[in-house]
Amino acid sequence: MSSPPSGPGKTAPKILKDFLLFDPLKTAPKRNLLFDHPPPVGEGQQLAPQIGSCKHEYTTKTSQSVPPPLDLRPDVTTQYKIATLCKKCRVHADVRIDYARSNNPCPNSEYPLHHFQRLEQKPDDTTRDRIRYAWRCSAQQCQASLEISFRLGRLTTAERDLLTNTEQLKRRYEAVVQENPDREGIRQATPMEALVRLRKYVKDSLNSLHGKRSFPANNKRFMEAFGVYGQDCKPLLERLGFKYAEHEWTLPSPPPLDDRFDADGSSQRELLEDVEVELLSWMFKTSSETGAVNPAATDGWPSADRDVERTLAAQGYQRQATLRRAAPSNDELPYYASLGALPDFADSLIEFAYDRQTMCDPSNLPYYFEGLQIITESRGTEQLQMRTATLASQDVVSRRDLSAAYRFLNIPQADAKNLSDERIIELFQAQQPDLGVVAAEEARQALNKIGTARQSQLLINASRQSVDTYEDALSWLGNGASKDMSDDSLLAIVAIKTADNKENETIAQKAIATIASARKSNMLNNWLLTGRTEGYTMNVDEALRHLGIEQSLDEIDQTVLPVILDSARTDRPGDTTEKAIAAIQQHLAGRTSTMSRSPSTWPVGLTSHGNTCYLNSLLQYYFSIKPIRDIILNFDKYKLDTAVYAEKEERVGNLKVSMVEIKGGQRFAEDLAHLFQRMIKEPGTAVRPEEDLVCRAFLNPQDYALLASSAEPTVNGDLEDAVDHKLTDAPNGEDAGAASASADARHLSNASSTTLQASVNGDDPDVNMKDGGLPPTPPASPGQKPVDGQQQPTKPPPLPPRHPSATSAHAKEKALAAAKTKATQQQDVAEVHDDIMFRLRSGMLPTGEEESGEQKDALRDLYAIRVTETEVAKGVTSKPTPAVESCMLLKVPTEPTDIYSSLDALFDLQPKETKPDTEAYKSIRSLPPLLQISIPRIGWDHNKNEGFKSEEFVRLEDELYMDRYCDTSHPQVPERRRRCWGWRKELQALKNERKALSQTSVNQLDGPTAMSDTASYLNSLQQANSTLREVGMDEIEIDEDLTSTLTSTAQEQQARLSELQAEIEDLQKRLDFQFEDLKNLKYRLAAVFIHRGTHGHGHYWVYIHDFANNIWRNYNDEHVSEVTKLEDIFEAKTWNQGTPTYAVYVQDGKKEEIVQPVCREPERAPTPPPTQWTQAEDVQMQDSGLLRPQREENFVDPKMVEEGGQSSWDVTRQVADQVKW
C-alpha cells in the first residue's frame, strides 16, 4: 500500500467544489487545483482554475455508478462509485470511495465531514488517457479511501468529424445514389441523424434483450450515415465491436459486468456505454450549433453533482446562517481554501476544519490560526471569537502576530530561524531601555509570541520575566550575562538595567538571588543583604570566576598562576580583582582566618565603603600610632575652645582657617574618635567606618551641616552652630572662601589653575559641590605639594557672601553625593593624608607659631621635619633658608632604586629649577619622631601626555640612618656629602655611557654582541659567495673592511663595558661605605602603604610593624593578617607585592612607645559564627545597642554570617528567602 497520508487536507465539500472546477486537460505542474494545496497567503500564487478550463456539466453514467443509498450507513464492506461524463469537454470522471478501513465512518458526532489527506500518486495512476488521484480521510475511525480518476472521451475528434461533417455526408449520399441509382427515398443524412443512428445501434447493442442483433449492410438509412455498406465508418464500427460479413452488420453483444466498482473502463460494455453518452453529448452540441432538433432532448442531461456530493458524504452540511452571511472578501477567501473549508461553512465547521488542519499539519499552525483569526474578524461571531480568544490564551500564535512580534523587536523574520534563542533575547533586551511601560509590555508579549512559536521555554520565560532558574536569571539580565561572567560584572549589568527603570529592581534582586544561590556566591549574597559589593570575603570559587579562570585552583600550574593573576589585573583592574587575587593567595597560603585570633590581642579590620581602601589604610595608621590615636581620642584637650577664641591667627598649611573649618575639624575628630572607640571595643574582626566619617573626609567643612539630618540629636547643637557660624562668622565670606579654596587647593593641587579659578570664581551656589567631583588622581609634580612654611599658593579671590537659601535641598544632595562619589573613587593616600591632617589641625589649639605664621601643634610635632636649603650660585654659597616639611617627598622613581638613593636625589646638590645658574642642596635641621616619606607613583608621560603609574622597585631599609643628611650630626658630614655628590655625578656619567653602549634597537642584544653578530653574519656571506661562484651566480658585494672593523669595535666595546662595570661597582662601594660609621640618627620602618593596580584603579593596604610583638601585620580592609614574608614589605617589586607609595619611619628609641597597633578592649566575647540567618540578625541587633546605632539597617557584618564553612550555604538560602516578591 501507499505510505500513510500526511500534510493538510480538504473537507469533503471542498473536494467536491474543487472536483467540479478542476479541468484535467488544463493543469500546470504543481498547481493542480484538485490535488495540490494552496500555498499560505503571501507565499505564492493561489490555486485557481486555469484559464480556459471547462465549466463542467457532469452527468452520472448510471449504468457504471454505484451510488450510496439514501438511508444506509456505510460499513467496512461499503464502496460507492459515481461515473460521470462532462457534456462539454467529454471527460469521464469516476469518483470512488471505499470504507474498508472504517470503524466509524464520517459523518459522525465528532467528525461532521470527511477530511481528506491526499495519498502519493503511484506510477500507474497516470497513463496516456487516464489520471488518478487518491485521498484518505484523516479521521482515524473512518479512513475512507477516496479516488477520483479522469479519462479522455472515447470518440476522437476525427471520428466525430467522420460522423458529422456535411461534406462527407454529401459524398456518402452521392456514392449511395450512384451505387443504387434506382432506389428511392435516398437523401443526404444530417449530422444529427448520423449521431442518432449510431447511438441507436450502440443502445441496441447494450440492450441484451434487443432481439434483432444484425441488419443488412445496404440498409438505406445506415448507408446514408456511414457510407455504402458502411464502408466509410468501418474502422470506427469495428472498434466498437460491430462485425461485417456477407453484406450484413452484426451488433456487438458485450457481456454484462457483475462488479461495477472494480470495472476500470477496459471492458467493451463500458466502451459502448461511454460512447453512447458521448454521442448524446454530441447531439446536444450539434443541436445547439445547428439548430437541429435533438430527438433525445427529453432525456435531458441530469447533473451528477448531487450524486458525487452524496458519495463524498458532503451533502447537507451545516452552513452559516444566511442572514449573517456576508460575501467573503477576496482577501479572506484563500484562508478558507487553506483550511480546506468553504466560505459557507457554519462556524462549527470552520472550527472543525481548523482542528483537522492543525492536527494534520502542525508545522503550519501559526498560518492556520491566522486564517481562523481573519475569518473570525470577518464574521464577528461569538462562537469564533470565543474560540480564537481561547486559543490565544493557550499560547497559540498566529503567523501574522508572529510577524508583527518580529517586526516589533526589529528582527527580520527571514533571519529569525538562523538566530539562537539567546541572540533573540539579546536583541529583545537591547531595545528595552528605550521603551516606555506600555511598549515594554508589548515587547514582552512579542517575545512571548516568538518563544511560543519557536517552542522555546527560554524565550517564554524571558518574556514572563521569570528568573526562577539560573539560566532564566542570566537571560533576564542579558547583556551577555553568562555562567562564566564574574559576579561584579553581573552586578554591573544590574546597575545598567535598574538605572533607567526602577521597576526592574525587584526582579533584578530576584534574579541575583537565583544566581547567588546557584553559585553559592558570597559577593552576590552580600549585595542582596547590603546593596553593596564590598565588605565580604570572597571565596576561592568566586575569585576564580571573577578572574575568568575556568579551572579549579588545583588544576592550575602554580608556576603560571602569577602570570594568570597578573594578566587578570591588567585586563580588569579594580578593587574586586584585587580582592579575588587576595582570596586566592590567602587560600594558597593556607592561612587561617583572622577569626581564630583573640580579639583582645589582634587589631580590628576596617570594612570598605566601595573603594575606600586608601582611607582604611590611613585610619589604621592613625590608630596604630599611639600619639595620634591619643590626640584623636582626647581631642577635647587639644582643640581650640571656640567659646574662648573667636578666631585663629595661626595658619594651617600656610592658610588662614575659618571658624567653619575649625569646627569642621573638631567634628571630624569627633567622628574619628567614635570610630577609634569602636575599633577598641567592638568584639568582631572588622568595623565599618560610618558613612558620615567617610563623607566628612571629603566634604568641605561648611557643608558638614548637610549631614545633620542623618546625625544623632546629641550633636545637633554643634551642627547648628556650624551652620550659624557659616552665616555669622563669615559675613564677608572671606573665611569661607579661603577655607573652601584651601580645601580645593589641596584636592586640586596639581590640577590646572584654570580649573581652580573657574570653580572658585563661579557664582553658582553649587560651585563647591562641583569641586567635589574630582578629576582622576592628578599627576604628581614635586614642589606643588603643600609644604609648611614653604609653599606660597596662589590664593584665589574670596567668594562673595552666600545667601543662606543658596544651599537648597537640591544643592545639599548634590554636595553629599559628590562627597560620597569622591570617597568611593580611589584617592591618593598622600593627598588624603595631607587633607585629614589639615582638617584635624584646623580644629586644634596652637601650641605656638612658626616664623612663617604656621601653627605649631601636638599633631604636627609628630612629623614636622625641619630642613634648610642652601643655594650655591657661581661658587658663592648663600645662607641656609629654614623650612618645615610634613614629609619627604621623593621623586617618581624611573628606575629600580632604594630608599637612600631616593633620599640622596632629594638632598644632593642639584640645579634649582626656579633660578638659573643656581644649585641648591637640602639639609636636615631636626628630625621628628615620625619620618614620613612619600613615594609618588603617578608620573606624567610627556610623550603620551597622560599620567602613568611607576611600578619601579624602591627597596626599603628596615633601619634608616639619617646622619648623612644632617650637616650638624657629625663634623665630617658636610665634607663627606660633597665627596659623595662628586662620586654620584661620576657614577651617573658611567651609567649613562654603559647605557649608550649596551642598549641597541636589536632585541635583547647589547651593543658589542650586536656588532660581533653582524660581523659573523658578514663572514657567513663570504662563504655563501663561494657557493654562488660555484653555481655561476653573481656574488654579493661585501666590504671586507667593514667586517674587520665591526669585529674589532665589538671587542673594544666589550672591553669598555667590563671596565665601566668595574668602575661603577667600585664607586658604588665607596658610596655605600661613606657613612657606614655614622649611625646615630636611627629610624625603623613602622608603616608602609602599598598600592597595587594602575593609575586611577587598584587597591591600597598598609603594613604596620608591631615592635612590641615583633611582627608585621597586613591591614587589608577588613582583614588584618600577619606578614610572614618580610620581603613583601622591604623588597616589594613583584605584581603581588604591589608598590610602596608611602613609608613611615619611627625614631628607634621611641618605636615601642609610638607604634602600638594593638589597642583592644572588647566589651564582650565575640559572637560565635552563626549558622542561621536569625543569628546573624541577632548580631546586628546587639551591635546596634553599642555606642551608636548603625546607620545601615540592613547591614550585617558579612564576616559574621559567612564564617564556618557550610554556613555560607545556609546563608545563601536564607538570603534568597529574604528577598520577597
Ligand SMILES: [Zn+2]
Ligand atoms: Zn467538462
Ligand SMILES: [Zn+2]
Ligand atoms: Zn471520513
